[in-house]
Amino acid sequence: MHELSLIEGILGIANELAETHHAASIESIELEIGTLANVEGEAFDFAWKAATPATVLANAERIIHHIPATARCLICNQEFEIAQYFDECPNCGSFRKEILNGTGVKVKRITLT
Ligand SMILES: [Zn+2]
Known part of the structure; x- marks a missing residue:
């Protein structure tokens, strides 16, 4: 499951930070999940509880x-939000684009206890 390896990566970051600051645990963690990150909410929850x-x-x-997710059109340079990889440019209708994020x-922020 890809969610589990994601969480293991997050856990690695959290462990390192806690160790550096001699914190026993983490109070809160803020995550940014891209709409094209292919993360399924329920699977993520399940993996979180397991890991x-x-x-x-x-x-x-x-x-x-x-x-x-946002992209920039390679034809007209317009930046736009995309819901799918194959979305077209709303300005010129081209499918040629660069995915920006x-x-x-x-991991956006971690608060240590
Ligand atoms: Zn365009």
Whole structure:
């Protein structure tokens, strides 16, 4: 499951930060999940519950921001939000574009206890 490996990555970041600051646990964690990150909410929840007990994230409050994916048209340079990889440019109708963001998951902020 791809959600589980994502959370393992997040856990790695959280562990490192907690260790650096000699914190026993994490109070809250803010995540940015791109609309094209291919993260399924229920699977993410399930994986979170499976992966975080007995870790620094065990009691962490989880705040999730959904980041709309954006792209820039390679023909007319228009920047626009996309819901799907194959969305067309609203300005010129071209399908040729560069995806700017919204395809990944980022740790935005971690609050240590
Ligand atoms: Zn265009």
